[in-house]
Amino acid sequence: MYLTHSFMSDEKKQSSQQPLILAVEDHDDSLLLISYALESLGCRFICQADSLATVLVAKEYQPDLILLDILLPGHSGIDVVRYLKEEPLTCKIPVIAVTALASKEDRERILKAGFNDYISKPYMIEDLEAIIRRVLCGKFDFHSALELCQD
Helix, strand or coil, X not given: CCCCCEEECCHHHCCCCCXXXXXXCCCHHHHHHHHHHHHHCXXXXXXXXXXXXXXXXXXXXXXXXXXXXXXXXXXXXXXXXXXXXXXXXXXXXXXXXXXXXXXXXXXXXXXHCCCCEEEECCCCHHHHHHHHHHHCCCCCCCCCHHHHHHC
């Protein structure tokens, strides 16, 4: 099965009203950070390191949003977003580039490739939260990472 290098949040703990986010990142530490951020927001999520399976996973699970690294082994995030935008089942799923490429030219090239938004690493969890909220346009009720810290 192609999810051998993926993990999914425990859906029983999450409300079905929360967004499902697919995070694709080849560095374990970065993937773990993203999973903690998504969990703190109350999101359901699928995390994977395999860029080659991204389109298949997106077609099967129909996530509300995809967080996609650019510098991936196999196919780059640029290649993957093009495949996603060509597929009828995935073409409308918003995709955010999460990348260490931070120049103005990189940003322009990435957005031109079909990404809906962009965040450069390293990022603050609050910045990731803001982008997720903005891209999903208030369709979901999120927890705030700051609220969780105050409890």
